[in-house]
Amino acid sequence: MRRRDVAALGFAAFGLPASAMEASFSVDSERFIEALWQLDPDAAVAAGRFEFPNRLTPPGAAQRQRRRAFLKEWLPRFDGLPAASLSPSDRMDATMLGAKIRSDLWRLDTLREWAWNPAEHNPAGPIDVILNTDWAPEQQRVKALHARIRQLPAFYTEARKSLSGVTREHTELALQQAPGVLAVLDDVESRAQQLGLGSLMRTDLQAARHAVAGWQAHLSQLLPSARRSFRLGAALYEPKFQHDIQSARSARETYELALQRREEVLASMQAQAEALWPTVVGSEPPPADRFARIGRVIARLSERHVARERFVDEIRAQIPQLEAWIRQHDLLTLDPTKPLVVRETPEYQRGVAGAGIEAPGPYRPQDRTYYNVTPLDGLSAEAAESLLREYNHWILQILNIHEAIPGHYTQLVYANRAPSKVKALFGNGAMVEGWAVYGERMMIESGYGAQNGEGAEMTLMWGKWHLRSVTNTILDYSVHVLGMGEKDALDLLTRQAFQTEREAAEKWRRVQLTSVQLTSYFSGYSEIFALREALKAQSGFSLKAFHEQFLSYGSAPVRLIAAEMLKA
Ligand code: ZN
Ligand code: ZN
Numbered sequence: 001m002r003r004r005d006v007a008a009l010g011f012a013a014f015g016l017p018a019s020a021m022e023a024s025f026s027v028d029s030e031r032f033i034e035a036l037w038q039l040d041p042d043a044a045v046a047a048g049r050f051e052f053p054n055r056l057t058p059p060g061a062a063q064r065q066r067r068r069a070f071l072k073e074w075l076p077r078f079d080g081l082p083a084a085s086l087s088p089s090d091r092m093d094a095t096m097l098g099a100k101i102r103s104d105l106w107r108l109d110t111l112r113e114w115a116w117n118p119a120e121h122n123p124a125g126p127i128d129v130i131l132n133t134d135w136a137p138e139q140q141r142v143k144a145l146h147a148r149i150r151q152l153p154a155f156y157t158e159a160r161k162s163l164s165g166v167t168r169e170h171t172e173l174a175l176q177q178a179p180g181v182l183a184v185l186d187d188v189e190s191r192a193q194q195l196g197l198g199s200l201m202r203t204d205l206q207a208a209r210h211a212v213a214g215w216q217a218h219l220s221q222l223l224p225s226a227r228r229s230f231r232l233g234a235a236l237y238e239p240k241f242q243h244d245i246q247s248a249r250s251a252r253e254t255y256e257l258a259l260q261r262r263e264e265v266l267a268s269m270q271a272q273a274e275a276l277w278p279t280v281v282g283s284e285p286p287p288a289d290r291f292a293r294i295g296r297v298i299a300r301l302s303e304r305h306v307a308r309e310r311f312v313d314e315i316r317a318q319i320p321q322l323e324a325w326i327r328q329h330d331l332l333t334l335d336p337t338k339p340l341v342v343r344e345t346p347e348y349q350r351g352v353a354g355a356g357i358e359a360p361g362p363y364r365p366q367d368r369t370y371y372n373v374t375p376l377d378g379l380s381a382e383a384a385e386s387l388l389r390e391y392n393h394w395i396l397q398i399l400n401i402h403e404a405i406p407g408h409y410t411q412l413v414y415a416n417r418a419p420s421k422v423k424a425l426f427g428n429g430a431m432v433e434g435w436a437v438y439g440e441r442m443m444i445e446s447g448y449g450a451q452n453g454e455g456a457e458m459t460l461m462w463g464k465w466h467l468r469s470v471t472n473t474i475l476d477y478s479v480h481v482l483g484m485g486e487k488d489a490l491d492l493l494t495r496q497a498f499q500t501e502r503e504a505a506e507k508w509r510r511v512q513l514t515s516v517q518l519t520s521y522f523s524g525y526s527e528i529f530a531l532r533e534a535l536k537a538q539s540g541f542s543l544k545a546f547h548e549q550f551l552s553y554g555s556a557p558v559r560l561i562a563a564e565m566l567k568a
Contacts, residue, residue, distance in 0.1 A: 025090050028077050029097055029422055039070055045126040047425055048363035050135040054147035059114060059121050060158030068108055075101045088564050092556045093422040099557075100426050103243035111236060116166050116228050118174035118219055119513075121159035123152060124181045131188060142192050146201050149188065152208040156215045168226040169512045171219050178216045185209060232480040232515045244516045245430045245523050246557035251516075254523050255477035261470050261526070265463050266290065272460035273297040280457075291495050298464055298498050301457055305388040306396070308376045315355065315373050315400060316342040322397075322405040329446045332406060332547040338369075340409050345372040355399060357408045362424040369412065371404055390500055394449070394461035401443050406547075407436035414551035427555030429517065434524015434558060435551070437469050441529070442547075464498050469521035471497045472507075476518040479511050527558040531565065 037044035041052040057063055078098040083091050107113065114120050130145055189205055192198045232240065241251035249257070273294040277286050280300050286293045306314045319340055326334055349358075354374055360367030376384045391399060401407055411432065415423065440462060449458025475492060478484035484492075486508060493504035511518060528550070535541055553561045 032074050042126045045129050048361040053130045053144040056148045056151040056155055058155050058158035071101045071105050089420055092560045093420055096422055106243055114162050115164050117170040119170050122177055124184045127184045139195055145188050149208045150204045153211040156211040160218050165228045166222055166226050167228045167230045169230040171223050171226050175219050181212050230512045234481045237481050240516050247523050248559040257526055258470050258473040258522050265467050269294050269463040272456050276456050295498050302389040302392045305392040308384045312373045312375050318400050326406055330544050332544055335413050338413050340371050340404055342371045345374040350374050357403055359412050362421050394458050398440055398465050401440050402436045407439045411435045415554040418552055418554050420554050423554035423556055428557040430520040430524035431555050431558050433521045434528050437521050437525035438528045467497050472518040473522040475511055480515050531562045
């Protein structure tokens with residue numbers, strides 16, 4: 001991937017009239033991205049660009065006006081392009097850039113989350129990344145942070161002025177996150193002291209901490225009169241779904257499809273549970289209620305899990321087994337030169353227990369991709385047991401399928417082979433999550449699990465896991481559009497989807513603080529699955545060729561990939 005010298009571009013791309021920009025599409029998209037980093041240094045840092053780590057942008061009306069003008073200036077460059085003159089990849093990129101700009105404008109002027117969600121104004125993330133990423137010598141990183149921290153009082157002043165009509169839930173979240181801001185300031189200070197810069201920064205760190213305290217006091221004052229509902233409501237939900245998911249279906253249609261899918265999955269789980277009952281539970285007669293019957297078998301099977309100290313080693317051991325399965329069953333080509341490295345999650349990144357892929361992003365091609373797994377050391381015996389039952393013998397394998405092979409990691413390797421900065425930076429979350437969810441189903445269809453004589457157990461456990469994606473969509477739409485309350489939500493998750501109380505409580509919290517993202521798993525999956533079934537009906541269909549062609553387009557919305565693949 002070619003890299004540009006941003007300093008040379010300066011602000012020139014900014015004020016240039018559109019008519020003067022007669023360069024090709026790829027030059028335009030490159031210029032747009034570079035100009036975006038200048039406008040939004042925090043987004044630059046998140047993308048792995050460190051030209052302006054010292055600049056903190058106050059989130060006020062002036063910045064919103066700059067952003068609005070910038071987006072409106074660029075939109076026509078990507079909207080009216082003659083599609084036929086572009087390659088399929090550029091055509092997708094142009095559509096994605098137009099969609100991104102329209103989405104940003106909609107968020108700015110219609111969703112207006114900057115006014116009602118105080119947690120939008122959290123400076124901790126970029127400080128943490130600038131401090132802990134090896135983009136420059138430590139001395140330089142701390143000096144850049146010094147300049148950034150000096151701007152924190154102005155940042156919080158503008159953030160306070162931006163707020164109006166906040167929700168209680170997001171205000172409480174921002175209050176919960178404020179100590180985290182103080183913690184990263186402590187990290188910066190201790191690093192500064194080690195480098196002998198401590199006394200130089202003391203006054204500015206003091207002022208920054210004071211600004212955080214002022215922010216906390218302001219939020220506490222707003223809390224008693226916080227009236228806005230955390231529920232998005234139909235009027236905002238449907239357009240947000242269109243902007244974020246970019247599905248061919250509406251949110252309503254996706255919700256209805258999820259209800260239908262839920263019935264299919266439950267019927268299949270019931271059949272598995274019935275077959276397994278005598279050997280897994282015993283001679284006791286099964287309860288009449290289908291949820292109780294399925295739940296009993298799942299609870300019994302969950303007792304089989306690795307010892308807590310074997311958690312990371314077991315995941316490490318499974319990766320080559322998954323790779324071998326993919327090769328033996330000819331499901332898709334894996335790149336043998338890119339083996340996945342499983343490692344313990346670095347200390348500073350450990351928040352919640354779990355596992356996930358850490359990819360370097362388009363600006364750090366020299367960095368490795370890791371599969372980070374957090375060991376269970378820090379947990380109480382009870383918490384570790386609960387987590388191990390959740391990630392039991394079967395689910396742990398499905399987790400590895402989802403996160404690694406052929407899920408997120410494999411998709412990433414393919415996406416990196418077709419370099420498109422647009423898709424790497426502004427990739428479609430529903431395609432990415434949908435692929436991982438599709439991959440789980442595809443592995444089960446190939447007979448994975450049955451090789452150990454445990455086909456029924458594996459299929460039942462996959463059903464529980466798959467039901468989680470389906471239920472996420474039902475929950476999100478029900479809560480944000482249909483007004484579902486906490487009691488019904490928790491019942492949907494625990495009794496009707498076999499989740500632990502801890503998992504359900506976390507999900508209830510997440511659905512109050514986010515919207516639409518929870519639908520991405522099922523939405524993406526259902527579109528990929530429908531595309532495969534449509535192509536399967538054509539002569540000469542090969543599963544392997546389908547997978548490889550689908551992944552070759554990179555992280556574009558499934559709708560756009562489907563348009564290309566159905567054209568042929
Ligand atoms: Zn146990
Ligand atoms: Zn995922």
